[in-house]
Amino acid sequence: MTSTKVISEEKIAFDINNIRNDFPILSRKVNGKPLIYLDSGATAQKPKQVIDAIEKYYSEQNANIHRAVHRLSQDITTIYENARTTVQKHINAKHVHEIIFTHGTTESINLVATTFGKKFVNAGDEILITEMEHHSNILPWQQLCEEKNAVLKVVPINSEGELIMDEFKKLLSAKTKIVAITHTSNTLGTINPIKEIISLAHANNIPVLVDGAQSIPHTKVNVQELDADFYCFSGHKVFGPTGVGVLYGKEEWLRKLPNYQVGGGTIKTVSFAKTEYADIPLRFEAGTPNIEGGIGLAVALDYINNIGFENISAYEHELLEYATEKLSVVEGLKIIGTSKNKASVISFVIDKIHPYDIGVILDQLGIAVRTGHHCTQPIMDKFGIPGTVRASLAFYNTKDEIDELVKGITKAKQMLR
Amino acid sequence: MKIEEIENEIIDEFSMFDEWMGKYEHIIEMGKSLPLIEEKYKTDDRLIKGCQSKVWLHSELKDGKIFFTADSDAIITKGLVAMMVRVLSGHTSDEILAAKMDFVEKIGLKEHLSPTRANGLVNMIKQMKLDSLAYKAKV
Numbered sequence: 001m002t003s004t005k006v007i008s009e010e011k012i013a014f015d016i017n018n019i020r021n022d023f024p025i026l027s028r029k030v031n032g033k034p035l036i037y038l039d040s041g042a043t044a045q046k047p048k049q050v051i052d053a054i055e056k057y058y059s060e061q062n063a064n065i066h067r068a069v070h071r072l073s074q075d076i077t078t079i080y081e082n083a084r085t086t087v088q089k090h091i092n093a094k095h096v097h098e099i100i101f102t103h104g105t106t107e108s109i110n111l112v113a114t115t116f117g118k119k120f121v122n123a124g125d126e127i128l129i130t131e132m133e134h135h136s137n138i139l140p141w142q143q144l145c146e147e148k149n150a151v152l153k154v155v156p157i158n159s160e161g162e163l164i165m166d167e168f169k170k171l172l173s174a175k176t177k178i179v180a181i182t183h184t185s186n187t188l189g190t191i192n193p194i195k196e197i198i199s200l201a202h203a204n205n206i207p208v209l210v211d212g213a214q215s216i217p218h219t220k221v222n223v224q225e226l227d228a229d230f231y232c233f234s235g236h237k238v239f240g241p242t243g244v245g246v247l248y249g250k251e252e253w254l255r256k257l258p259n260y261q262v263g264g265g266t267i268k269t270v271s272f273a274k275t276e277y278a279d280i281p282l283r284f285e286a287g288t289p290n291i292e293g294g295i296g297l298a299v300a301l302d303y304i305n306n307i308g309f310e311n312i313s314a315y316e317h318e319l320l321e322y323a324t325e326k327l328s329v330v331e332g333l334k335i336i337g338t339s340k341n342k343a344s345v346i347s348f349v350i351d352k353i354h355p356y357d358i359g360v361i362l363d364q365l366g367i368a369v370r371t372g373h374h375c376t377q378p379i380m381d382k383f384g385i386p387g388t389v390r391a392s393l394a395f396y397n398t399k400d401e402i403d404e405l406v407k408g409i410t411k412a413k414q415m416l417r
Numbered sequence: 418m419k420i421e422e423i424e425n426e427i428i429d430e431f432s433m434f435d436e437w438m439g440k441y442e443h444i445i446e447m448g449k450s451l452p453l454i455e456e457k458y459k460t461d462d463r464l465i466k467g468c469q470s471k472v473w474l475h476s477e478l479k480d481g482k483i484f485f486t487a488d489s490d491a492i493i494t495k496g497l498v499a500m501m502v503r504v505l506s507g508h509t510s511d512e513i514l515a516a517k518m519d520f521v522e523k524i525g526l527k528e529h530l531s532p533t534r535a536n537g538l539v540n541m542i543k544q545m546k547l548d549s550l551a552y553k554a555k556v
Contacts, residue, residue, distance in 0.1 A: 031437065044554045247548050354491035356470045364437045386490065387469065415442060
């Protein structure tokens with residue numbers, strides 16, 4: 001089932017067997033077959049280090065943070081705030097208070113759309129997104145535009161699933177208030193030229209929000225180098241727990257934004273006459289947060305940094321190339337999203353067969369893929385398809401698993417014809 | 418045949434298959450005998466919600482009995498809807514409303530009844546029962 005590959009001998013050796021052993025779920029069976037998990041784009045599996053950290057939190061450390069003088073509360077506050085620092089360092093944010101813990105990418109985007117929209121968007125203004133956005137980076141802006149009578153502008157993509165940069169340049173206007181764009185497409189795998197996009201927007205004094213949900217698991221992100229104004233991602237897609245995410249915002253922007261949700265934890269003093277709010281980031285973190293989520297996320301980031309992104313990227317790229325080559329020769333199979341610059345995500349359709357049917361047969365073989373529109377219905381409309389089958393690969397996948405996928409597809413084709 | 422008798426007939430058919438492949442091939446085969454919905458009825462209001470594939474369902478009342486026609490753009494889904502139509506079509510509102518439909522579990526397709534399953538089998542059954550209820554109210 002597995003093959004051993006040593007990519008870098010200077011750092012820790014990238015031993016796929018050792019890595020797979022870190023992920024307990026990968027040894028389970030599904031429908032009597034060894035699980036082949038090719039749905040990391042939906043949610044990634046968790047290494048035992050993360051699982052252990054969560055167990056330790058509940059069995060040894062549980063207390064509320066920022067609340068009490070007792071020992072447990074003080075200890076866990078320190079651990080939680082250290083987790084924030086881990087995130088800061090991981091994405092190279094300038095300040096730790098630029099890291100806001102949220103429930104996930106979706107909440108991070110909603111937070112910005114709501115607060116930025118309240119203060120900076122008026123009737124006739126424009127918000128620029130792209131045709132390849134996840135619904136979570138469409139709907140908050142669409143709703144804002146409806147509320148404010150603003151206009152949602154959409155940068156089209158070409159048949160390879162790449163942004164048409166000339167159209168992007170044309171659509172940037174004096175009315176554009178913010179650009180919201182994905183770093184990596186969850187459906188097509190396309191990695192957008194985000195640095196260039198930010199620099200073009202900044203030349204027009206327009207801030208940029210980046211949906212980084214699909215890039216954070218695959219590449220080292222440096223928010224200062226990108227010069228992103230806002231960068232959002234989810235813990236569960238980067239091998240951490242569900243229900244925790246991050247909103248990075250440049251200090252000057254976060255200070256300008258009005259409150260989002262308010263309540264416990266967001267204040268300095270409260271009276272019925274006047275409330276004085278806390279400073280960032282706590283001003284944006286109402287209520288008791290997902291404490292184990294924040295801690296688990298930091299452990300997950302430590303885990304992948306220990307493997308090293310140079311190893312991860314090289315290995316995933318090799319997997320992507322291998323899968324693309326093997327799938328391309330399957331008769332009637334068409335890959336949707338053929339950009340040269342791709343993350344390890346492969347969406348495909350098969351002539352005259354509904355993606356759902358393929359998904360059901362693959363499931364019987366223990367192979368987990370995603371089928372459907374992947375929360376990107378505009379992309380499906382663009383390509384005129386009901387949905388795709390998507391195999392999204394992580395560094396714990398192997399070439400053997402890709403071979404099994406190809407065999408499974410061949411079997412499905414035989415049954416469904 | 419009564420609903421229960423048809424259910425038992427299907428349980429018997431599926432008991433011949435030890436392996437999942439046989440079961441699914443049988444489902445796919447059943448799809449071929451589905452009384453197809455007329456093209457003019459393939460409208461959005463006859464689409465069953467909650468399916469990853471499209472499923473159109475139409476019902477008609479004849480001599481106090483309800484008859485279903487349907488179609489789907491996915492082959493397995495079409496087989497599943499065909500199985501439901503085979504069981505419920507041609508019966509009275511009361512019979513359809515009383516049908517437990519627990520044979521699905523007995524033939525080893527329990528996973529298709531999970532609400533997370535995007536084929537909407539649960540929604541198909543619900544819609545067929547809702548149609549029956551509507552006819553009952555009219556009668």
